Amino acid sequence: MSDEKLNSLAERISRLKNSRNTRRGEANEDDASERARGMSMGTRLGVELFAGIGVGTFIGYMIDSFFETLPLFLIIFLFFGAAGGFLNAYRAFMKDSDNN
Secondary structure (H helix, E strand, O other), rough: OOHHHHHHHHHHHHHHHHHHHHHHHHHHHHHHHHHHHHHHHHHHHHHHHHHHHHHHHHHHHHHHHHHHOOOHHHHHHHHHHHHHHHHHHHHHHHHHHHOO
């Protein structure tokens, strides 16, 4: 092979290696971004669920304190809060999945 062909071949190999390394870097950034987005969504769903249960329990406890029927309304509103938390988490999940 002549020197020109060898230089041309070496240059093409170098360009292909550089483009491959660039694509790998972009893929790693995309993977990290996707992972962070997933963790953010998981945290949001957990907070939605926990907040619903907490608010329902608090309301039930306050009603029980007022009427002096301690476990009755606490249990009822605990279930309402859990249902509301699951509903909010479901809505947030569906909204996020529709955006993707």
